[in-house]
Amino acid sequence: MTVSSPSFRPASILVYVGLDYVGDGLMKLPFVQALRAAFPEAKITWLAGKGKTVYAGSLAPLVRGLLDEVIEDAGIGGKWWELLRRPLPGRAFDLIIDTQSRVLTSLIVKRIRHGRFISPAAGWHLSDARPGADWTKPQAMIARILDLVELAAGRPLGAPAPLPEDAALEAEAARRLPSGPLYVGLAPGAGGKHKCWPLEHYIALALRLVKTGKVPVVLLGPQEQQWDAEIRDAVPGVMLPLDALSPPMLTIALGKRLAAAVANDSGTGHMLAASGVPLISLFGPTAPEKFAPRSRHLTVLRAQDYSQGEDMAGIPLQMVADAVDRALERGRD
Numbered sequence: 001m002t003v004s005s006p007s008f009r010p011a012s013i014l015v016y017v018g019l020d021y022v023g024d025g026l027m028k029l030p031f032v033q034a035l036r037a038a039f040p041e042a043k044i045t046w047l048a049g050k051g052k053t054v055y056a057g058s059l060a061p062l063v064r065g066l067l068d069e070v071i072e073d074a075g076i077g078g079k080w081w082e083l084l085r086r087p088l089p090g091r092a093f094d095l096i097i098d099t100q101s102r103v104l105t106s107l108i109v110k111r112i113r114h115g116r117f118i119s120p121a122a123g124w125h126l127s128d129a130r131p132g133a134d135w136t137k138p139q140a141m142i143a144r145i146l147d148l149v150e151l152a153a154g155r156p157l158g159a160p161a162p163l164p165e166d167a168a169l170e171a172e173a174a175r176r177l178p179s180g181p182l183y184v185g186l187a188p189g190a191g192g193k194h195k196c197w198p199l200e201h202y203i204a205l206a207l208r209l210v211k212t213g214k215v216p217v218v219l220l221g222p223q224e225q226q227w228d229a230e231i232r233d234a235v236p237g238v239m240l241p242l243d244a245l246s247p248p249m250l251t252i253a254l255g256k257r258l259a260a261a262v263a264n265d266s267g268t269g270h271m272l273a274a275s276g277v278p279l280i281s282l283f284g285p286t287a288p289e290k291f292a293p294r295s296r297h298l299t300v301l302r303a304q305d306y307s308q309g310e311d312m313a314g315i316p317l318q319m320v321a322d323a324v325d326r327a328l329e330r331g332r333d
Contacts, residue, residue, distance in 0.1 A: 008116070008154055010094030013044045016109045017099050018077065019051030023191065025059045026248075026270035028099075030294045031145045033160035035097075036066045038153040040161070045069040045093070049076035049109070061249050062274075064164045076112075077105035087112050095152060099145050118152050120144070127151075139289040163274060166249055173253035176241040181215040183239070184324060185254070185261030185277065187268040189224035195265045197282045197312045197320075199227060204317055205262065205324070206235040215239060217258060219251060219268055251275075260327040262320060264312070269293050278327035280320060284312040297332060299323050 015035070020028065032055075035044060046055055046067050055063050056070040063070075076087045077100075092113035098106050098121065106121035116128045124130035129151050138144050150157050177183055188202040206216035215238075218231050222244040231238055241254055248271055255261065255275025262280045263269035265288075272279050273293030281292055284303035292300055301323060307314030 008095075008152070010039060010042050010115070012093045013039060013042045013095045013097065014047055014093040014112065014114070015044065015097045015099060016047050016049055016077070016105075017053065018105075019048050019072075020053040020055060022054050022058065022248075023267050023270070025054040025062075026267050026274070027142055027291075027293075028145065029062065029163070029270070029274055030142055030160060031099075031149065032063055032066050033163065034146055034149045034157050036161035037158055038149055038155075042094075043068045045071065047074055047076070047088075048072040049074045049105070050078055059248060061166060061247070062163060062252075066161060066164070077102075077108050080104060082108045083111065085111075097148050097152060099148065116152070118148055120148070129154075139287070140292065140294075141290060142294050163252070166253070169247075169249050169253045170256075173241075173250060173257055177217065177239065177254060177257045179257075182213070182328075183215050183217045183258045184209050184328075185217045185219055185258040185263075185272060187219045187261065187263035187266060187272065188227065189221045189268065190264040190266035194285050195312065197264055197315055199230075201313070201315075201317050201320070202262075203231060203234045205321060206231075206238055208321055209324075210235060210237055214259075217241060217254070219254070219261075219263075219272075221266075221268055259331070260324050262324060265291055273298065276332060278330065278332060280323045280327060282312065282315055282320070284310040284314070297327070297330075299327065 044067050053072045056072045094115045096114045096117050098109050098119035101121045103121050106119045106126050110117050119127045186202050188199050190196045209216045217239045219242055225244050228240055251271040252275045255272045255277045258277045260278045261272045263272055264282050265286045269281055270293045273295040278297035279295055280299045282301050288300045301315050301319060303310050303312055303314040306316055
């Protein structure tokens with residue numbers, strides 16, 4: 001990869017995105033962590049040009065100390081006539097990273113006063129630094145935007161900056177999952193039922209865990225709370241530590257107390273990945289190459305590897321149970 005000078009040390013950085021829903025914000029966390037690690041002294045501004053960003057709302061605690069400023073609903077990057085004016089008048093940045101690739105939007109964002117501009121739009125022709133000829137576009141969205149950080153930094157990425165910790169939430173997680181038992185997390189929900197491994201399979205896996213002396217911890221999101229009673233009735237000793245009002249930071253704090261976890265392609269899966277727990281991630285109708293969480297301890301199981309179609313029910317219970325056993329043997333290292 002052709003990169004910027006390693007001596008480049010911007011004091012101010014602007015990151016442009018269109019908007020961020022919860023899933024977007026969770027997927028982009030490794031980018032935010034990598035950017036802060038690469039430029040620890042810089043003031044980093046996150047700009048959502050076309051809508052809201054969860055970094056100004058529900059996920060704001062996750063980026064405390066990683067981002068210095070968040071601007072949303074900026075009205076930047078949508079209309080051609082924006083080229084006739086200068087966005088964010090009166091402001092300038094040493095570095096702008098444009099995370100999207102729509103050419104018109106990039107041309108508009110480039111109108112913001114800056115020293116260096118990084119963008120993949122138009123085959124990198126608008127960018128002040130670009131990858132070398134041997135670069136190939138990664139399938140995974142997070143890998144693509146991590147390449148932007150490496151390009152800007154001029155060196156390979158090191159260890160990501162840690163997520164902020166909330167002492168009160170860590171204490172609450174310890175109260176809900178006290179030390180002692182070996183906990184295994186199960187996250188049966190997702191944004192669409194087509195992405196869900198059947199609930200009865202999760203219940204069967206939980207029963208196997210109970211028989212081997214482990215404590216299943218079922219993590220239900222706000223849209224899945226109706227499963228609570230069914231799970232409690234079916235699995236003796238199961239823990240269900242979340243309710244409809246639990247914040248994402250609590251899920252991450254709980255994840256730190258798990259020995260392993262299983263999740264569908266979901267926001268909860270990305271939260272668990274952020275916690276560092278060894279994660280078994282289940283895929284079928286969506287592509288793990290693009291959407292799998294970024295984690296050092298990730299095992300991906302695809303329905304297509306075990307059946308003719310993409311139906312999540314095609315992933316055998318035994319394969320998931322075996323993957324959990326292997327994750328428990330390896331640990332978090």
